[in-house]
Every structure is written in C-alpha cells, then in structure tokens.
C-alpha cells in the first residue's frame with residue numbers, strides 16, 4: 001500500500017500546517033475535493049464536450065490544454081472553494097490559474113509521462129510561487145498509471161532534462177530528467193475519484209502506461225501567486241481565481257462565456273501560442 005494511503009484523506013481548509021507539509025515533502029495527498037458522484041458528473045461533461053472538439057487545436061501532442069478557457073465546467077473546477085483553500089495554504093490569499101490540462105490515458109495504451117520537473121520549461125520566475133493540483137475524475141491506481149512522486153526532490157536543484165520528442169510521452173518535448181534513484185523511493189499517488197494531489201514545481205514525478213480497460217482521467221491545474229513573472233515568452237496570461245493581483249505581470253483572462261464559443265476558442269488559441277514560446281524554447285520543433 002502506498003505510504004499516503006495509510007493516512008486519512010486531508011479535509012481542505014486554509015491551514016499553515018498544510019503549507020508547511022507541502023514545502024517539507026514537495027506534495028500533499030490525498031485531499032478530498034469532490035464526491036465520487038460529482039467527479040463522475042464532471043467526467044460525463046468532459047466526454048460530451050470531447051465529441052465537439054474535432055478541428056480545434058486543443059494542445060500540444062495529445063494533451064487537452066487550457067480547458068478552463070474552453071469549457072465552463074473546467075472553469076468551475078478552477079474556482080472550487082475546497083481546492084482554493086488548499087492552494088491558499090501554499091501560495092497565500094492571491095491566486096492565479098496559469099494553465100490547466102486534462103491528462104487522459106486511454107485504456108491499454110503505451111502513453112506515459114517520463115520523470116520530470118514541471119517548472120523546467122515554463123519560463124516562470126519562482127518555483128515556490130507555483131503549485132499544481134491534479135484531480136482524479138475516476139479512481140487512479142498503479143494499474144491504470146497513477147502519478148509517482150520522488151518526495152523531497154523539490155529541495156534540490158533543477159536537474160538537466162533531455163528532449164526525446166517520443167510520441168508515447170505525454171510531455172510537450174518528451175523531456176526526461178537525468179536522475180538515478182531506487183524504486184523504493186517512489187510514492188504511488190493512488191486517488192479515488194474526486195480526490196486530488198498537489199505537487200511542487202521542482203518535485204520529480206512521472207506516470208507509467210494505463211494497463212486497465214477504462215480511461216485514466218486527471219485534471220491538472222497550475223496555480224501561481226501574482227508576484228511570479230514570465231521570463232521566456234514574450235508575454236503571458238492567467239486567470240484570477242481568488243484575492244487580488246497587485247502586480248499585473250500577466251494579462252488577466254475572463255472565464256469562457258459559453259462552452260467552445262468563438263471568443264473562448266480565440267482566447268485559448270492565443271494562450272496556447274504564447275505559452276508554447278516558453279515550452280519549446282531552445283528547440284527547433286514547430287510550436288503549433
């Protein structure tokens with residue numbers, strides 16, 4: 001049984017202890033955000049909207065990036081009070097959503113995520129000013145390719161990564177961290193539908209293929225504090241979801257007015273194009 005599964009799920013509330021635990025270990029898990037029934041309802045909304053995506057460039061490779069700009073239900077998840085209470089424990093009262101992605105592993109496919117540190121290629125200035133939430137829309141476990149963390153690795157330096165551009169690798173550049181470790185150092189992040197994990201931008205993490213007969217669906221949301229700055233892309237965007245932005249480093253985006261409306265698709269495309277300047281920096285791969 002994974003270490004964290006022996007403990008009870010964390011009940012979200014704003015708490016300094018949660019923030020301290022996050023910065024000590026590099027992650028928090030499991031945290032109850034929705035009921036399994038709510039997670040199932042969100043999955044149904046996602047799967048209905050997926051049918052309407054044909055012809056729309058939704059992200060890099062097979063990712064569904066920035067769905068909070070396209071789908072009202074994804075935007076609602078980004079504003080979920082339980083979720084934001086945990087984020088506030090880590091980042092403080094002013095919170096922006098910088099990005100979000102549905103990571104969907106189809107049944108019995110080779111798709112995987114190599115060991116990496118998120119903040120390596122995002123162009124953002126302060127690794128302690130960012131946290132990713134990963135919310136399970138169905139039960140995730142070792143059989144269907146749940147995430148794996150190497151605890152406390154956020155306390156070290158950013159490590160070198162090698163671009164592979166492997167088709168089965170979900171990551172934009174197929175980047176692989178240059179690291180060695182023992183298997184018993186890995187924590188397997190098993191979650192029930194509606195639970196979340198939270199990880200630091202320097203924490204090393206990965207996930208193996210889905211060997212089950214159902215999809216594995218996670219919604220990852222990247223939160224930042226407003227003092228963070230974009231240092232690589234020519235400009236950057238974010239959405240204010242709690243508190244105030246007293247810095248103005250990001251052009252603030254509105255929620256989608258309707259699912260897949262023309263203005264939502266246009267805003268989504270602008271963000272994808274600009275954030276790809278940072279994601280693909282230093283490579284000769286076309287960004288879109």
Ligand SMILES: O=C(O)CCC(=O)C(=O)O
Pocket residue numbers: 103113118132134145146147205206207218220
């Ligand atoms: O969904 C996965 O397996 C990986 C997600 C991930 O790398 C992330 O949320 O940072």
